Amino acid sequence: MSGGAGRRVLEAWKLGVVKYGDALRLQERLVADRRAGRVPDLVLSLQHPPTYTLGKRRTDHNLLVPESSLAGLGAELYRTERGGDVTFHGPRQAVLYPILSLRDIGLGARRYVEGLESAMIEVASLYGVKARPGGACETGVWVGDRKIGAIGVRISSGFTCHGLAFNIDPDLGYFKHIVPCGIADKEVTSLRREAAVELPPDEVIHDQLVQSLATTFRLGDVKVKDDSECADMISSAATVQH
Numbered sequence: 001m002s003g004g005a006g007r008r009v010l011e012a013w014k015l016g017v018v019k020y021g022d023a024l025r026l027q028e029r030l031v032a033d034r035r036a037g038r039v040p041d042l043v044l045s046l047q048h049p050p051t052y053t054l055g056k057r058r059t060d061h062n063l064l065v066p067e068s069s070l071a072g073l074g075a076e077l078y079r080t081e082r083g084g085d086v087t088f089h090g091p092r093q094a095v096l097y098p099i100l101s102l103r104d105i106g107l108g109a110r111r112y113v114e115g116l117e118s119a120m121i122e123v124a125s126l127y128g129v130k131a132r133p134g135g136a137c138e139t140g141v142w143v144g145d146r147k148i149g150a151i152g153v154r155i156s157s158g159f160t161c162h163g164l165a166f167n168i169d170p171d172l173g174y175f176k177h178i179v180p181c182g183i184a185d186k187e188v189t190s191l192r193r194e195a196a197v198e199l200p201p202d203e204v205i206h207d208q209l210v211q212s213l214a215t216t217f218r219l220g221d222v223k224v225k226d227d228s229e230c231a232d233m234i235s236s237a238a239t240v241q242h
Helices: 020-035 111-124 172-177 202-216 227-237
Strands: 009-017 042-047 051-054 077-081 088-089 092-100 142-145 146-156 158-169 221-226
Touching: 009 051, 009 202, 009 227, 020 042, 020 077, 020 158, 042 202, 077 158, 092 111, 092 202, 092 221, 111 146, 111 158, 111 202, 158 202, 172 221, 202 221, 221 227
Parallel strands: 009 042, 009 221, 051 077
Antiparallel strands: 042 092, 051 088, 092 158, 142 146, 146 158
């Protein structure tokens, strides 16, 4: 995939565990900053506490339990403006939210989504897991008929937010309460379940996904910013009220 001229840099913000609402508000702020040229292309690399999210189609029927019961599961629900259907985010799932200018890197929406799929497929292959893209009818990344990675993006005036969720070793029981991504009668799996080798710490897999994205989109060098460097932005985003 072709990028812009010259050597580009992708900032990787390693944020640890972030509440979904805080991450959502942070993305909104960063998209505005990216559009105005105040920040470069960047990707947020994080995990969420147990959270269910719905896309802009509002397919509430794919949530299989009453919304009032989610607190008893230790989970929250958010309705978002991303594409895709209902999904789950939780500990030991790698979540990447790229904030990119697709015009600057010369990509359309379809090739961008294919690049997100490619990054997850490449990382799975590092652990001997043969994954595949789902195609138009079954978006995301699959190992056979088992889904290992979900994609839900929002693209506004050529700028991206939301992104991908790659299952390292989350509690798969949470997926029993939804029709994951609106696809019935298919299992959800994880890298831990599929790999025949011991996995490294989650942070390593996060880093591998970020590097794969940078390579796929020809974004050049990765400049890492850890949560201590991003603390002010996260804190200020958390205080913003809708």
